[in-house]
Amino acid sequence: MTEIELQVNGQAVSRTVEPRLLLVDLLRRELGLTGTHVGCDTSQCGACTVLLDGAAVKSCTVLAVQASGGAVTTVEGLACGDVLHPVQQAFIQCHGLQCGFCTPGMIMAVAYFLRERPAALDDASIQTALEGNICRCTGYVNIIAAVRHAALAIYPELAATANGARA
Numbered sequence: 001m002t003e004i005e006l007q008v009n010g011q012a013v014s015r016t017v018e019p020r021l022l023l024v025d026l027l028r029r030e031l032g033l034t035g036t037h038v039g040c041d042t043s044q045c046g047a048c049t050v051l052l053d054g055a056a057v058k059s060c061t062v063l064a065v066q067a068s069g070g071a072v073t074t075v076e077g078l079a080c081g082d083v084l085h086p087v088q089q090a091f092i093q094c095h096g097l098q099c100g101f102c103t104p105g106m107i108m109a110v111a112y113f114l115r116e117r118p119a120a121l122d123d124a125s126i127q128t129a130l131e132g133n134i135c136r137c138t139g140y141v142n143i144i145a146a147v148r149h150a151a152l153a154i155y156p157e158l159a160a161t162a163n164g165a166r167a
């Protein structure tokens with residue numbers, strides 16, 4: 001067993017865990033943060049995406065002990081109090097989901113993509129940003145619209161690069 005200490009959504013967490021415990025299982029089973037989903041367990045679907053020290057990671061590929069000393073943000077920690085993150089707002093506004101299973105991971109991946117101003121908002125750039133996240137039911141059209149919507153909310157000066165943007 002190994003002692004770990006980390007921040008999760010701004011809260012200090014300390015646990016004694018098995019070295020093989022995955023970060024996603026720490027979040028879901030130990031901490032009850034079930035917004036982080038498990039879709040494949042083989043590093044393909046991205047449903048388990050969280051931020052670790054600001055970088056998007058697939059938490060099914062990270063050991064809890066590897067996250068020790070770090071700061072994790074899950075979808076539960078993305079909003080600022082009652083105010084949703086612009087990416088969360090955009091997914092609602094553009095209906096960027098159907099069953100919602102992939103949505104937490106999508107949102108975290110997009111939040112990471114938009115942490116800095118992207119060079120462009122054309123469809124290809126957005127598709128590249130989402131290549132690690134799989135959605136089995138929306139067809140991606142509204143997800144791409146949501147990414148563009150969130151990006152323009154955060155970086156309105158990008159409107160000129162947003163070919164395909166909806167009026």
Ligand code: FES
Nearest residue numbers: 039041045046060
């Ligand atoms: S559950 Fe982690 S990538 Fe699918």
Ligand code: FES
Nearest residue numbers: 098100102135136
């Ligand atoms: S909304 Fe169903 S898997 Fe993406």
